[in-house]
Amino acid sequence: MVVGHGMVGARFVEEVRRRDPNGRLVRLTVLGAEPRPAYNRVLLSTVLGGGLSAQAVQLHPTGWAARQRVDLRVGVTVKSVDRAERVVHCSDGAVERYDELVLATGSRAWLPPVEGLADKNVVPFRDLDDCERILEMARPGARFAVLGGGLLGCEAARGLAGRGVRVTVVHPMSHLMERQLDAAAGEVLAATMTRLGVDVRLGFRAAAWEPDAGLRGADGELVAADALVVAAGVRAETGLASDAGIAVDRGVLVDDRLATSDGRVHAIGDCAQHPGTPAGLVQPGWEQAAVLADLITGTNPAARYGGTRAVTRLKARDVDLATVGDPAVLAEAGAEVLRFADPSGGRYATLALRGDRVVGGAMIGLPQAAASMIQYYDTGQPAPSDRLGLLFGRALPGAPETADPGRLPASAVVCRCNTVTKGALVAAWRDGHTDVAALSRATRAGTGCGGCGDAVRGICAWLAESDPPTLSGALRSEQTALTPVPEEGAA
Template sequence: MTQAAGLPRRKLVVLGNGMAAGRVLEELFARAPERYDVTVFGAEPRVNYDRIMLSPVLAGDKSFEDIVVHDEAWYRRHAVDLRKGETVVGIDRAARTIRTQAGVVEAYDELVIAVGSRPILISVPGHDLPGVVTFRDLDDVNAMLEASARGGNAVVIGGGLLGLEAAAGLALRGMKTTVIHLMPTLMERQLDPNAAYLLQKAIEKRGIEILTSANTSAILGDGKVEAVRLDDGRTLPADLVVMAVGIRPHVALARDAGLEVKRGVVVDDFLRTSDPNIHAVGECVEHRGNCYGLVAPLYEMAKTLAASLAGEPAATGYTGSALSTKLKVTGVDLFSAGDFSEGDERDEIVLRDPARGIYKRVVLRDNRIVGAVLYGDTADGSWYFDLLKKGTDVGSLRETLIFGQAYQGGGVLDPRAAVAALSDDTEICGCNGVCKGVITQAIVARGLTTLDDVRAQTKASASCGQCTSKVEALLAATLGDGYAGSGRKPMCKCVDLTHEEVRGFILSKALKSVPAAMQELGWKTSCGCPTCRPALNYYLLCAWPGEYRDDAQSRYINERVHANIQKDGTFSVVPRMWGGLTTPAELRAIADVAERFKIPTVKVTGGQRIDLLGVRKEDLPAVWAELNAAGMVSGQAYAKGLRTVKTCVGSEWCRFGTQDSTGLGVKLERFLCGSWTPAKVKLAVSGCPRNCAEATVKDFGVVCVESGYDLHIGGAAGLHVRATDLLGHVATEAEAIECIAAVLQLYREQAAYLDRVYKWVEKTGLDRIRAAIMDDPNNRRALFDRFKKSQRAVQRDPWAERAAGRELHEFMPLAVLTPVRRRMAAE
């Protein structure tokens, strides 16, 4: 479109000279090159450049000249009056003028606000010290280049896109670099935990230290940056601190002018503000409740705004953008798009290749892609993104979708069923480089009949275990009716490995997080299920006490609210009574709580405690707060851990008592409390062989006799009734405590998740347990020491402290739980 003859040119003033403003002008000049006299005010003293390429400039891959979008000649060619280094400080809407910081006043017919965003500075002590920079413009890059030339230590606060790009560039420049990130995983807005785990591995391989779940409390230094102190007391040396914790739309100018402002400058679908002669575009904008910080939406906005300024007939306008992300770090292939959060109405397809470090996840709703995360192989990212934006029905592609565009049209692809048809040189086990021919040859030549045989002879599936199902398929195809099956029972549908294999690989491969375990062990889902997730969480807790932090997402609702849900939706609250002992003050507190909250039922339990039944969900925080204030803590009646230690009165009161059973019970309960176990654990201590505390039907029992203490193991009195086995006899209380803690630790380390103690005893054999505990004092002491170490970790862990009653109750409404948690809560 060209300017109509005889019409006067209008005056267009643009505030901002960034990528959004530049694209608006490009589009406008293509449509109506003669319509406006254009003046551009840019706060930076330079021409328009590509901000998303600042990371390569920092890394040394590009120079500033390489990233210039519009050079001086471009402005001259289009007769643009560029005012570099002039900051606009006011807008007079009535007079239709703007005012610069230097006092210059410029009139406009149409005004475009494209002032972008401002980096967020966390207001910790020392944030204004020399040596603290942001990562937003070329001046920031120059400051980082100057600092890196001197070497030393760099600390980057923020593990998002910009923070990681800054860290990678500084590391390449020779600085020892640490990234501090508040959240548990990197780039949590763009990546799921599995992709974030792989990203962290890749970044750490570059020599960059990553500290997640870490919060900055202060930046230290005398006249310049010298260190960063974290909330947990750690101090990191720092010669440079880069704050990359996010951006905020720059709205001060618009707000002062009286325009409608929320998070950003509010615009309609044609990028008009609340003043019809003022438009806004880019990162400063809020459109339909959304603010965008990526370049693609800015360019889409710019196209719409340019058409509007050119006077083209209104179409649909700008309706919002689907987002995709790529990380600009050499050697890291990462792509994400759309919404890949979980949801009950959603389906997902997951592909993992631990040997090659590949993870792909596509999220579907109603047979349409709504989100995708790719790591290690991003070749199909654009294809998935196109399907997402178009809302294409991919139902017919469902079976092959995860394998990418090249696999479409080839029918159903079932790798497990088709493994027998693969060529002999096809790699089956990526970890150990074992191809199909080697496996089938070994089966035939050496008469192998079991999975363990194949593992021993070929190493196939002996590392991460992900190829186990393929190896079993080869056994079945090669042996035919001669293959009896492995008898293996996988943990669940999410993984082909057994509980025992998962535990073994967690230790042998030093896997210390849920995403690490799921990626390296080939989980078929992105986040597990209510069967495997709690088990995996427990195995990690047990393997790495003090290093692994308990994952709240893997906890059921009872554990979250420290109460047992009942059939009517109310809850049962059970305060702990150590060894069955209580006091008038505790009883008075329980009575007060029952009255104040109108709790309908108060019952004495079989575990020598008092149960408050019928507590409303919304009352739980206040109920626990009052009980805590009275010194009472959770009895963990919901826990996969120690629940009760039942006692009789023993020698202190009973004429038949041989030892102080109550005292020993209290000591055991206080020592063992808070330890997570594969299943619930109950103890009892009886003061004499009359066994009033029923110690011989508990998981662990102590029967006091004249000469000391008989230790029992493996009882049950629920659906399965089983009398204990005698583990052994000891003479002193100290020996009894050491043996009970040691055998509990052995159970923790060996049993499959949800196996009660008696099942573990039957699987392991009493003789082996007795040999490990009673016949080997050194091994017993080592187990006891490991248990104490785990208890020290429990006391430092906030979740475990709450569960053990060391802190006030934390309440989390069901409404905010993830779908996995919701499914767990419902069971």
């Protein structure tokens, strides 16, 4: 029984069926509170900016659940868990029995203590319904305030600005994205956002939303706005677990087997709290889903979740930003810190090394350097002695001094969200998946945060030139593309 059909709950179902395609080992029932099938929440800012439609971010085609032998029920909320009887009580009156219960309830938008947030024209930015409500108000010339200058707030603000909306980001801290960036990087990001049409107000402590005026600060300053988007953070959905007597803190407490204080109840994704998990990112949840699928199916009883290395990408048009690790390492004693700043050009680079390994860093406006930084951080390979070359990304680990697709090693991870290597993309190409869309379907590359899109397109273009599709492979790809998708409920 899976409670929650978001990105992590859906990934767990996929991982189980990869290991048990015929459903002989595990019978799956999935209960999702939202009235629609799973979609890619990470790409909502792209929908807001007009780069994708709401339909395009759906994770599965119509009929997918039925074909996977999954009993999927959307629009159904679990009201309570009876651990003694091993049943859940649902909002539609159903009582469902479970052998193993997986909580993938995610998180909810946090509303700060600001007066008036229940009034009109205030929308949190958390799900597709929120996104659609914002778009209804986002007519050209409208004035929007975005409350929160973290990752999600910056993405929302850039998306709205791209639609011709007048946007002001208000943030109580001294620089943007302080959880991922040091002050210098935050300044470069603010300057970049300003050039893209976003007004940035730092140190602004919101006091009240006045529907006919705007957002009032604690000092009396007014940010004139017709609508307010709240992107002030999230809180794990722990109520269901807590009410059932399961141990919770900031999230539902889990061990390396993703088990809660009740061994038959598991938690994954944003609702789970594990010592090695950075909060608010999809990658940990997907890694947890794979480990739990190994355990639930018995495919790998020794599987354990040991934590996830924090990598963050800002998904905003014309802003290339990536970070690894914790910005606090930049100030730690014993860390070797490299920096480059070009504020007028919107470029910034910083790396922290310890024992010749990259342990933290941030890149703005330097996509090749960002790719190099992430590779060194992920693999833990020793950094080269040429520190300037390292800072500017002139060499990927284990590769010649270029990020040219043809010279990347097969082991280079192209899509970090789904751990897709260049070698996997080449193999899929040679199996007949000979365009970007087909490669994505076959490997999942580009279906997570979207940050690897340019790299996947570059590899596809390189393969088209260096390894033209064979006739048999092209026919297989064409046949796959033309195969009709059965309607919902078809076998």
